Amino acid sequence: MPELPEVETIKRELAPHVVGRTFASVTICDDKPIKQPEPERFCQNLAGQRIDRLERRGKYLIFHLSSGQALIVHLRMTGALLLNPRDPNHARVIFHFDDSSQLAFTDRRRLGAIWLAEDAKAVTRKLGPEPLEAHFTTEILAKLLQKRQAPIKAVLLDQSLIAGIGNMYADEALFLARIHPLRQANSLSHQEVQELYQAIRQVLQKAIDSKGASIDTYKRPGGATGAAHQDFHVAHQKGKPCPKCFTPIERLPIRNRGSYFCPRCQAI
DNA sequence: CCCGGAACCTGAAGGC
DNA sequence: TGCCTTCAGGTTCCGG
Secondary structure (H helix, E strand, O other), X not given: OOOHHHHHHHHHHXXXXXXXXXXXXXXXXXOOOEEXXXXXXXXHHHOXXXXXXXXXXXXXXXXXXXXXXXXXEEOOOOEEEEEOOOOOOOEEEEEEEXXXXXXXXXXXXXXOEEEEEOOOHHXXXXXXXXXXXXXXXXXXXXXXXXXXXXXXXXXXXXXXOOOOOOHHHHHHHHHHOOOOOOOEHHHOOHHHXXXXXXHHHHHHHHHHHOOOOOOOOOOOOOOOOOOHHHHOOOOOOOOOEOOOOOOXXXXXXXXXXXXXXXXXXXXX
């Protein structure tokens, strides 16, 4: 499932192929992902626009266009952006460029979303800080957690507090920081907050270096998988021995999401 | 505002 | 073999 490292990988690998290119036309096979404007206007507005720059904000991918408008894509669970695929499975929208190359938005479960907006902030304004940027500090994380009584796992998934962390990397960060996912966010000691801060940054950066985790349907624009899931300690590892203490990894539903953790390294 | 649960969605996987 | 149920989790909405 595309989280920050996956979307960052897609941005980096897509940019050299699409920046500077102009949309010739757009084929909408399924209206559902097109959130704004109406599908007809969506296609009309996009045609003739050049892509100036790509940006990632949280799990959103933003195409900055020559008109000043922004094309914004959220892949949700099973979305993918594939360059010139041979036979795209579950193709929902196909972007045709002026040099006859194509970018296909595919999405098995149809939860993904696409906007064409005057300003990307209209879509992304509720997001919290970028966890890998310099202005995200231990102190900022501490302040966010201070006010929250919810389980730390649920808090890490709240995009309005920190942008880009999803289920897999929340579990990995909590394991590295040795914090039980059900701990109340405001109960963490300063030491624990510091370790969690380091763990979040380390887990996300390492996953970007490995080009994302191919759990389920995640694919890079060229169709290749990522390798980050090979480094997972607990995420999706139920029953396997903890890499540190060999205790079997457990799975616990928190807010309807599977939380994987080591009951010994992450004692409550 | 904060918190938790349901809904959206569909293919894969597992039980009987 | 085949039908049925359950599960996956990113976001949004709703009720307490």
